[in-house]
Amino acid sequence: MRYELYYWPSIQGRGEFVRLALEEAGAAYADVARERGTPAMMRMMESGDKPPFAPPFLKAGKLVIGQTANILLWLGPRHGLSPKAEAGRLWLHQLQLTVTDFVVEVHDTHHPLGPSLYYEDQRGPARKRTEEFLGQRVPKYLGYFEDLLKGSGGAWLTGRRLTYVDLSLFQIVDGLRYAFPRRMKAFERRIPGLVGLHDRVAARPRIKAYLASERRIAFNEDGIFRHYKELDT
């Protein structure tokens, strides 16, 4: 089956967690808004009786699935990116939802006063929020995943088989490096396991080819991970 991924065409954003899974799986998919323009995505959002609240969403035959973690929950067992047994799938989904929570907090660093205002209109609060984020929240979240990895008994977060959560953790480390290069450089000493995991994901043949291709959108200041020099102090 050829999937259709619907997401904003100019950012990695939340869609990137799905793109990485599709790429690692070697799945055939169209990145619809990139190939056919944003109006094609908007039409899909406004049609049908089950409209998603926001992108990303994935069309798989007649099924339209919204919410990043929900898409991965569905894709995982179909492409060898999650266990098939229920307990394993639930645990993995729980971890992905924890990644989701973290991603919201990443976004809040540059938009503490809300998503409808420009960054330029909330620079002061952004600095305070980022300070708290880098000082408290990054160590808490990444420390949690680092500990799980240490105890996993394998190269990946849940053991000897790579899952979609490993791909998402690659993206988290990659994004934090882009957004906060100075602070991450110092912090990475505390998460050697996750840094290793990041590198192992980046070296996987399909991911490596994807990252080198034009399909990988560059990080930029419209996405979730944004580099503002004044926040990286």
Next chain:
Amino acid sequence: MRYELYYWPSIQGRGEFVRLALEEAGAAYADVARERGTPAMMRMMESGDKPPFAPPFLKAGKLVIGQTANILLWLGPRHGLSPKAEAGRLWLHQLQLTVTDFVVEVHDTHHPLGPSLYYEDQRGPARKRTEEFLGQRVPKYLGYFEDLLKGSGGAWLTGRRLTYVDLSLFQIVDGLRYAFPRRMKAFERRIPGLVGLHDRVAARPRIKAYLASERRIAFNEDGIFRHYKELDT
């Protein structure tokens, strides 16, 4: 099976979405931290090889499930609170994850600079964030659910059968009324469907008994929905 729910004992918080589902289902459960104290919860969080990142989590036999929406995903089909077919379960979970996103934004109204600081240290930014929240975000989210309800062809969000998402929407309306009574009074004219749904949930025998019992913790200023008069303008 008697479940064990682990959540902070003095707030409704995210645990309330699970409590409402357990109560409507007539399920037997212990609200562990309320009955045995918070240390019993902390011990569970620090033990085992699959520690949850944060409460709530539910113990069901040997299974420990974390993340509110994940718990509901699991409980739903077991207690007649969601469809059993995959497409229906995914759609319902997608809606619950949209509720989850909204709940984060509710929390951000009083904590725009982050969860580690006190409200008293972020009053100015809280006022700005709340303005944006009430002006832009509440209409967007509640308008989305109102439209779905209109098109559902039944009394409930997804049709003629009540699901856990209906219980969560009851909680959303109830919480917004508590936090922003003045603004909600004016806004409710725009969401007559959701107001009706709220009332129908509140009138269900088990929910009615629950709300009148001591098991229902009162809203307060430690939870997600907080009433600060200066934010409700």
